[in-house]
Amino acid sequence: MSEPMATRYLAAILATCADVLGRRPGAEENFFEIGGDSVTATDLFLRLESRLGVELDVALFFEARDFRELASRLAESTGRPVDRSMPGASG
Numbered sequence: 001m002s003e004p005m006a007t008r009y010l011a012a013i014l015a016t017c018a019d020v021l022g023r024r025p026g027a028e029e030n031f032f033e034i035g036g037d038s039v040t041a042t043d044l045f046l047r048l049e050s051r052l053g054v055e056l057d058v059a060l061f062f063e064a065r066d067f068r069e070l071a072s073r074l075a076e077s078t079g080r081p082v083d084r085s086m087p088g089a090s091g
Contacts, residue, residue, distance in 0.1 A: 010071035012051050017067070020044045027068040031061075054078040 008029060014043055017025035017031065020043050031041065041061065049056050059078055064070035 006075035009025045009052065009074050010068060012055050013048065013071055014073075016044055016051055020047065025067060027071075030064075030066050031070075042081045052078075062078045 014024055014027065017036075018038050019036055023034075025031075031044070036044070044056055045056060045061055052074075055078070056073075056074060060077060061070060064073055070074045
């Protein structure tokens with residue numbers, strides 16, 4: 001995907017992380033190093049799926065070293081909108 005998509009994802013990730021953790025992180029910070037844990041990671045993951053309207057690969061979330069890398073990797077790996085009318089769809 002294009003750089004603008006990664007930029008869009010980064011903005012959404014940082015804003016959503018601020019909602020979950022109570023502070024807006026920097027793009028070069030790591031979710032787990034700034035106080036995130038598996039419970040808040042799940043919350044963030046589900047909120048991002050809903051906010052972005054895509055299905056996310058949770059493995060990318062745990063493998064990315066910082067939010068900028070996460071946004072870039074999500075932009076490369078996503079593209080299929082979530083069909084909210086289907087049973088079991090996130091959101």
